[in-house]
Amino acid sequence: MNRLNRKKILITGASQGLGRQLALDFAREGAAALALCARHSQALDKVRDEVMVVAPDIKVVLIEADLSRPLDIERLFAIALHEFHGRLDVLVNNASMLGPSPMPYLLDYPLAEFQAVLNANLIGPFLAIRKALPAMIEHGGSIINVTSDAGIVGYAGWGAYGISKFGLEGMSQTWAAELEESKVRVNWVDPGSMNTAMHRAAEPDEDPSQWADPAEVTEVFIYLASDESEGVTARRFQAQEFTPRAGRMPKH
């Protein structure tokens, strides 16, 4: 229950779906402090109340920010690092936007929407990592980027979203390479199909009950956020195929 003892964690897109579930499960695992970020603060208030029920002693900071706006990202990290006294252990880049639903083909994709998706899903995490690093570089840290199957396979109709995730996966590799000598780890996780508002919007004709509940996919995130994954970096994980044993690096 205390796998995340004393960890200070920032989760983007924490008001619903996977982000909300991660907040709850990280709190259950003994995290010391959570900075939860989303575009609308009302939904965050509810998540905080739920977190406080499972972990009454945890520190929770709510920050309303739009990750497609660089000034919001500066404000987000200024507040989080003020509250966390300059130190951050884990960053989960979970926030992302789907774009128009139903999703248009690339040929029909409105330019402004295409740019907005890339801003939120690719430039946002890029800037967030830059601003998280100073708070991680001395003591080490874990960066977890949430990707998708659409980030390794170009599915017709998944437009800007899939392309942004291809970008995110490439960027994760580059960050991991640049940070190889440091104690900061960068990994990326495909949570698989989940019954969330975003996935229902992506595939409105499908039956959502066939998809996983977000609560079923958080084990790999807990593993990556904890010290159990020390030394694990530059790897792609599939949440629904993850077992703690498979994740561990062989001991030398």
Add this chain to the structure above:
Amino acid sequence: MSTLFELELPPELSAKEPLERRGLLRDQVRLLVVSRWTGKVIHSHFVRLSDFLARGDLLVFNSSRTLPASLTGWIGSDDFRVEVRLAEHLSDDAWLALLLFRAGDRSQTRLRPGLIIDFGQGLQAQVEGSDSTNRRLWKIRFSKCGTELLDLIYRLGQPIRYEYAAAPWDIDCYQNVYSTEPGSAEMPSAGRAFTWKTLLQLQRHGVRIATLTLHTGLSSYMDDELDREHPASEEEYFISQETAEQIRDAHQTGRRVIAVGTTVVRALESAAERSGFVEPGHRYTRLTINAGYPLRVTNGLLTGLHEPAASHLDLLSAFIPAEKLRKAYEEAVRKRYLWHEFGDLNLVV
């Protein structure tokens, strides 16, 4: 207090823009290296910094993050506009601030305790009185505090910019790449040229790195006469146990402690005033360092180039005799080095 030496600084030597806005990198500034002992000057480039550092040298950085400390507010029903520059967060949660009115505006004379400044978005501040030590500063208290206030400062504020800035550069230009906790009125700019690449290369070269936090106050009170007096300001700083130990270890093993910025010198020397050793903790300092001050902790300094009237230059004279510094500065002017936060750097070792 008199000026250390006179120096004609042509206006074109003020750096007007950050290098990264010209398609270059932050670390592509020049480096003027001056020997503390001989006064010998070497002209180099910042990317070659490691040439002048030895394996085991400890570089100490100030990781304070710059606030967008300039807020626009309105006073009273006449809607007098005032620029509020936050100077210092006081321990009783009030702030000291510089209140600037438009030229010719007589509102300055009407400033009095009890006035309310309205910033919009539900944020107000009450003027509590003028500061007892600095005649240009006022004590104000905001209607919000903590995270809520910080959030609004970021939503409403702009970085403090001076007249030589060619454009209203955004806050990222006034942020060091390694900054963490917010609290500085102005950027601790000696570290601006560091890129992650330089930091990693220095570590590979065997240079050690430590951080502390000192939240800087204002470098100018927009009053030439007062600025020349260098009124002693109070600044909040924090030094961790880990950093204190790294410094002690460097001293015990005969290695140099090099401050990145005058703020780091001030914090380290303040923390060592009582016992001669750097004591960790969270304190406020009013220490003034000038020629003849016996430096107990710092052996070298990386800093920007300062105006002759600036108090930073007094601090430099604790490292190097004024006459040697004057010669180095004259050479920097001849060689067209650039001054101020976006400018070139000076290593004194």
